[in-house]
Amino acid sequence: MTMDAEMLGKALYAGAVCLVLLGLYGMVVPRNLMRIVLGLVLLESGVNLFLVAAGFRADAAAPILTAPFTAQAAGPLVDPVPQALVLTAIVIGVGVLALGLALVVRVKEAYGTLDTHAVANRMARETGADPAVTAAGARTPGALPVAAGRTAEDAP
Amino acid sequence: MTLTAHHVVLPVALPLLVAFLLPLVGRLSDGLARLLAQLTTLAVAVIALLLWPAASDGGALVSAMGGFAAPIGIVFYADKLALMFVVALAVGLLLFRPRREHDSTKVQTLWLLLLAGGSGLVLSGDLFNIFVFYEITAVATYGLGASAHTGAGYGASLRYLLLSALGSAFALLGIALVYAAAGTLNLADLSQLAGERLTGPMGLTAFVLMVLGFGVKAELFPVNTWVPEVYTAAPTRVTAVLAGVVSKLAMVVILRLLVLLFQDPAALGFLLLLGAIGVAAGELAAFRSRDLHRTFAYSSIAQLGLMAVAFSIPGHAGVLAGIAVALHHLVVKPAFFVLADRWRGEIAGLTGAGRTSPLAAGLFVLLSLSIIGIPPLPGFWAKLMLFKAAIDAGGAGNLTAVAIILAATVIEAAYLFRVVGILYGTAPAGRPPLRFTLGELAPGLLLGAVLIAATVSVAPLGDGLTAMAADSADAAAYASRVLPGGN
Numbered sequence: 001m002t003m004d005a006e007m008l009g010k011a012l013y014a015g016a017v018c019l020v021l022l023g024l025y026g027m028v029v030p031r032n033l034m035r036i037v038l039g040l041v042l043l044e045s046g047v048n049l050f051l052v053a054a055g056f057r058a059d060a061a062a063p064i065l066t067a068p069f070t071a072q073a074a075g076p077l078v079d080p081v082p083q084a085l086v087l088t089a090i091v092i093g094v095g096v097l098a099l100g101l102a103l104v105v106r107v108k109e110a111y112g113t114l115d116t117h118a119v120a121n122r123m124a125r126e127t128g129a130d131p132a133v134t135a136a137g138a139r140t141p142g143a144l145p146v147a148a149g150r151t152a153e154d155a156p
Numbered sequence: 157m158t159l160t161a162h163h164v165v166l167p168v169a170l171p172l173l174v175a176f177l178l179p180l181v182g183r184l185s186d187g188l189a190r191l192l193a194q195l196t197t198l199a200v201a202v203i204a205l206l207l208w209p210a211a212s213d214g215g216a217l218v219s220a221m222g223g224f225a226a227p228i229g230i231v232f233y234a235d236k237l238a239l240m241f242v243v244a245l246a247v248g249l250l251l252f253r254p255r256r257e258h259d260s261t262k263v264q265t266l267w268l269l270l271l272a273g274g275s276g277l278v279l280s281g282d283l284f285n286i287f288v289f290y291e292i293t294a295v296a297t298y299g300l301g302a303s304a305h306t307g308a309g310y311g312a313s314l315r316y317l318l319l320s321a322l323g324s325a326f327a328l329l330g331i332a333l334v335y336a337a338a339g340t341l342n343l344a345d346l347s348q349l350a351g352e353r354l355t356g357p358m359g360l361t362a363f364v365l366m367v368l369g370f371g372v373k374a375e376l377f378p379v380n381t382w383v384p385e386v387y388t389a390a391p392t393r394v395t396a397v398l399a400g401v402v403s404k405l406a407m408v409v410i411l412r413l414l415v416l417l418f419q420d421p422a423a424l425g426f427l428l429l430l431g432a433i434g435v436a437a438g439e440l441a442a443f444r445s446r447d448l449h450r451t452f453a454y455s456s457i458a459q460l461g462l463m464a465v466a467f468s469i470p471g472h473a474g475v476l477a478g479i480a481v482a483l484h485h486l487v488v489k490p491a492f493f494v495l496a497d498r499w500r501g502e503i504a505g506l507t508g509a510g511r512t513s514p515l516a517a518g519l520f521v522l523l524s525l526s527i528i529g530i531p532p533l534p535g536f537w538a539k540l541m542l543f544k545a546a547i548d549a550g551g552a553g554n555l556t557a558v559a560i561i562l563a564a565t566v567i568e569a570a571y572l573f574r575v576v577g578i579l580y581g582t583a584p585a586g587r588p589p590l591r592f593t594l595g596e597l598a599p600g601l602l603l604g605a606v607l608i609a610a611t612v613s614v615a616p617l618g619d620g621l622t623a624m625a626a627d628s629a630d631a632a633a634y635a636s637r638v639l640p641g642g643n
Binding site for chain 1: 284288291294295298299302306307308310311312313314317318321322324325328329331332335336341385388389449
């Protein structure tokens with residue numbers, strides 16, 4: 001029994017480390033934004049598993065109060081704090097994932113590609129050029145947007 | 157009206173509540189929603205100011221959520237440092253409030269979430285709670301980063317989100333390590349256990365993971381690659397607030413971690429290294445930039461690097477220097493971005509722009525002189541305090557950092573004076589003059605006035621900051637205020 005419990009604890013940690021490494025690989029190596037987002041999901045799962053494993057005790061019960069409190073003194077409980085933290089982290093992760101996927105859709109709509117290099121090139125072209133260029137479609141050196149509206153008192 | 161410790165939650169609770177009401181109010185009237193949001197922001201600033209006297213009397217106001225006392229419950233800890241940054245955030249959000257023509261209700265909602273998250277970040281006294289507020293702040297900034305509705309905005313925001321989420325995962329891993337080692341997440345409780353439980357490789361790993369996580373928003377090397385992209389693609393109002401205030405809030409969290417949990421030479425050395433690399437890389441990249449937005453984005457990375465160097469110096473002298481650099485940058489950088497908003501495009505195309513709007517050019521010169529560190533402007537005093545603290549602390553690392561900062565200052569002066577030279581050059585004929593409207597320039601002028609006021613009142617300001625820094629650097633005082641029964 002104790003041997004199994006020890007093995008289970010180690011397996012949890014090993015699984016967490018594997019998931020984190022897989023997630024890191026998925027975020028660094030692929031060039032497709034969608035795959036990178038999926039790498040993030042794996043990474044977060046790994047971190048969450050690590051947190052749960054930190055509070056794990058094989059010989060303890062789930063930290064749920066089913067009977068009057070005195071009855072609980074009979075046996076140890078699994079630490080509930082990491083579980084509460086992971087619950088919060090999962091909710092945050094889902095929210096961030098949804099927002100990230102929404103942005104992936106917007107990037108695809110704007111540039112028609114999910115390749116990181118292509119997106120970076122398009123972004124550089126868009127922000128490197130001054131607004132007059134994108135408006136006119138042709139590059140006119142020194143062309144700058146004209147100030148609209150009321151001019152400041154500091155104009156000579 | 158006197159406020160007690162119970163009101164410490166208001167800077168978080170009030171904007172959070174209004175943020176969720178705002179979309180409903182916005183259906184009735186956009187104007188009403190805007191008014192409500194701005195009144196809420198103003199209220200937060202006023203509440204933080206009203207809490208100030210009480211916080212200075214007792215050192216800090218401590219409020220236990222739901223009446224569960226520390227270390228079991230979650231506490232809010234409002235000392236002068238935290239309240240000052242809450243005020244700075246609220247004022248910054250008011251100063252750069254969304255204008256009428258934007259999809260203002262949505263942006264205002266994110267603006268309030270940013271206020272709630274940012275206030276929580278500096279007020280919370282619980283490690284995991286800080287992580288949650290960090291995520292709220294982060295999610296608000298992802299939305300704001302994309303709020304220009306351009307492809308570049310979406311792309312920059314997505315890349316920022318991916319990096320920041322990666323950082324958050326690291327931070328969470330660090331928090332898990334701290335919890336596994338010490339069995340608590342309360343900062344005060346941890347500060348008493350840190351000496352025996354958080355030392356050695358385990359503690360250092362936890363610190364490195366958390367710095368990499370929180371460092372994303374604090375623009376620390378190497379997790380700052382999002383900075384130039386987002387600051388160029390986001391609306392300038394957003395950039396001004398992110399660079400000016402939000403980055404400092406993350407830095408305050410790192411300061412708290414250092415002071416309370418990791419007064420360990422290896423941890424300090426790690427932050428010193430990151431800070432020094434940030435200063436050197438930031439200024440070099442700023443020198444090579446061809447437009448003002450990028451220049452100021454990279455310069456912002458360098459300034460945050462200065463803060464990291466300052467905080468890595470043990471004792472309150474370093475904390476004082478770091479706070480001084482932070483406050484100075486908080487005033488100067490948003491004003492710079494106000495100018496960059498009109499002066500878009502390549503710097504070379506700005507020839508003679510200073511002659512058509514002398515007030516703006518004058519402001520640029522004033523800000524440049526201060527950020528370079530020309531006496532008697534506040535930037536000089538901030539850098540002087542940093543050098544003094546570093547040299548007093550001694551050691552090869554600190555002295556190398558001083559040398560790097562001096563070299564970086566020369567580079568900084570070179571690129572800023574280059575811009576000044578271009579601004580006052582002769583404009584090529586036949587080009588329409590580039591002018592600011594008074595409304596555009598107003599926030600910048602206001603910040604310039606604050607800078608001049610700070611120059612005049614540098615002595616009392618220095619005294620106040622010294623007291624604040626000494627208090628912030630005192631881990632024992634923090635613990636005894638949060639855990640009155642302990643010790």
